[in-house]
Ligand SMILES: Nc1nc2c(c(=O)[nH]1)N[C@H]1C(S)=C(S)[C@@H](COP(=O)(O)OP(=O)(O)OC[C@H]3O[C@@H](n4cnc5c(=O)[nH]c(N)nc54)[C@H](O)[C@@H]3O)O[C@H]1N2
Ligand SMILES: Nc1nc2c(c(=O)[nH]1)N[C@H]1C(S)=C(S)[C@@H](COP(=O)(O)OP(=O)(O)OC[C@H]3O[C@@H](n4cnc5c(=O)[nH]c(N)nc54)[C@H](O)[C@@H]3O)O[C@H]1N2
């Protein structure tokens with residue numbers, strides 16, 4: 219008997235519809251759902267691996283406690299009470315901020331975990347909050363906060379209608395798009411070209427996306443802000459700016475003109491690695507295209523001037539008249555209107571309201587930059603972090619200077635992780651609380667509709683009901699919140715006892731139902747149940763000025779703090795690289811998902827993927843050859859990896875993927891441990907940050923590829 223179950227793949231931002239064939243107990247096959255109106259049958263190789271994670275013998279299925287170097291099973295009540303006791307104890311003795319909380323990427327891919335992780339953070343009352351945001355999209359949110367007045371108000375490329383797409387520091391053919399939810403990027407990019415449009419890629423590597431584009435330009439890592447400043451300058455210099463359509467809604471045109479005056483293409487060309495004439499042409503073509511969208515992603519955000527780049531990117535779109543129009547950057551209309559909800563709380567986002575304890579890095583949206591986490595655990599003094607709650611995250615592999623975080627975690631009083639595995643981070647836990655996985659829970663893409671290139675809605679029920687001895691991530695978070703509060707003191711204890719029974723009765727899908735009803739399409743769960751393949755709500759529509767959350771409902775093109783930060787950019791323009799120095803950048807693979815899917819045999823089989831890419835000339839200068847094992851060293855560490863020599867990477871630049879490094883002792887990932895690779899974040903530097911935004915710099919790390927390690931015993 220073969221049954222069909224329809225759901226959304228929760229692994230990345232593309233939100234592809236999948237059909238899962240099953241017999242009620244076992245999965246028989248997973249393929250793309252041709253009837254999903256958004257993904258139209260597309261899936262990538264990771265979708266099939268959903269079943270591998272589901273069935274993985276290494277996956278934890280009940281709470282475990284670390285006893286020496288062994289893990290002992292625990293009952294749920296015992297485990298939750300124990301964790302609550304320990305967290306409350308740390309907070310009683312050292313203050314609330316002594317418990318730090320980190321929220322990882324998969325939280326954004328499950329609405330319930332998203333909601334209840336927020337509840338847990340609130341209940342703990344700690345200001346030591348961290349997430350993957352500060353190693354990812356923070357500068358994009360910061361630009362939105364300044365320019366549009368809300369950190370969660372995103373403008374995304376209108377891929378379906380654009381005539382000219384410029385991609386700076388994104389590789390959507392592999393990442394499947396980010397802050398740009400659009401399944402099947404290959405077809406979507408091909409469609410732009412098929413209708414006579416152009417795709418231009420600017421990246422220090424000739425990426426998979428670059429190879430299907432009309433044009434690719436190498437850019438020096440970290441130089442995008444200078445490049446974008448020069449592009450904006452060119453608009454004014456060549457009288458190409460067309461803000462007319464938006465004049466009545468836009469402030470700061472004269473200020474930004476003055477602010478970028480010193481960044482002429484001729485002045486920045488050397489630092490950027492592009493000819494001044496090319497910079498001018500790229501800007502001109504954007505301005506003159508019938509419609510254009512300039513899009514940037516991780517390559518521009520986790521960089522020294524990420525805040526500036528993300529701001530100038532928005533300015534480039536706005537000044538060419540491409541903001542909020544078909545074919546340009548547009549604002550999605552999500553079925554759950556989070557912004558309207560946050561308006562009721564008068565929440566727009568925040569930056570720099572307080573500073574991290576040791577280094578004084580700026581808060582963003584209530585969180586501190588994760589680059590300050592290890593030092594705030596290690597350095598003695600009042601307010602030092604003593605306990606750590608890790609929710610669906612693996613910061614040892616995903617944040618800079620992972621070795622330091624390893625040491626810091628090992629020195630804490632108590633660590634609890636909500637996770638599926640004993641991995642590089644959770645091996646430091648005292649207790650691991652494993653939740654259900656994708657096939658055992660319902661799905662609704664609350665967060666990704668905020669960045670989708672088409673308005674859609676889809677809810678899917680769980681394929682398999684969870685077993686009695688399993689807990690959903692949201693249930694674990696709710697119980698940790700309630701049980702810790704009960705133990706924490708009179709007022710919180712009382713509140714928690716009063717609120718607890720109600721909170722335990724509400725199911726998260728009831729919340730989704732309510733929020734859908736309040737949303738702009740007045741949907742409901744019942745309505746979505748009638749559309750198991752998903753509901754198409756149409757192309758993006760113009761939303762200015764109502765969508766803006768600036769107090770005056772205008773687009774602020776020249777926010778003072780960002781204009782001021784241009785001085786830092788100008789000061790860095792003539793910096794010379796040290797002798798022999800190469801700049802290290804990252805890379806993603808279609809068969810990886812950050813750090814945690816290497817335990818699927820079907821995804822890791824084949825040639826090793828964790829290799830260092832190097833330009834032939836750089837290799838020759840160092841006497842290195844394809845396949846050599848090389849030592850890559852930065853200020854903070856050294857790793858050894860095999861070398862791939864290729865002119866797909868710019869001269870002076872080397873590339874290593876992130877999410878590897880599974881060889882650490884204690885990790886219980888039998889497949890991944892056989893393909894360990896090395897962690898790029900053992901090289902990235904927690905001291906190297908965008909000092910204005912607070913984001914970690916993960917691209918453009920100075921490294922030396924020092925010596926050739928002879929692997930052949932005879933040599
Ligand atoms: N050098 C470098 N570093 C980077 C990046 C880069 O480009 N270069 N990219 C950065 C980016 S963009 C991001 S988003 C971060 C990601 O950083 P993190 O979010 O810290 O890391 P992930 O690898 O996503 O780890 C997710 C964890 O959640 C667990 N997990 C997965 N699904 C579930 C689930 O359903 N339930 C439970 N309970 N656990 C689950 C996994 O086992 C894993 O431990 O990495 C960042 N790090
Ligand atoms: N298969 C797969 N898909 C994923 C993920 C995954 O791990 N695997 N991770 C998901 C996550 S969490 C995210 S946030 C997204 C990220 O989505 P993307 O940003 O599209 O993914 P990346 O591959 O990191 O692309 C960044 C690009 O920037 C380039 N780059 C590096 N430094 C610079 C620079 O200084 N300037 C410029 N212009 N470019 C630079 C890199 O060469 C790379 O091509 O992908 C998501 N999708």
Ligand code: SF4
Pocket residue numbers: 227228229230231232233234260261262263264265394401
């Ligand atoms: S692109 Fe792949 S991983 Fe991402 S949602 Fe689609 S099938 Fe899942």
Ligand SMILES: [Mo]
Pocket residue numbers: 323350354
């Ligand atoms: Mo990310």
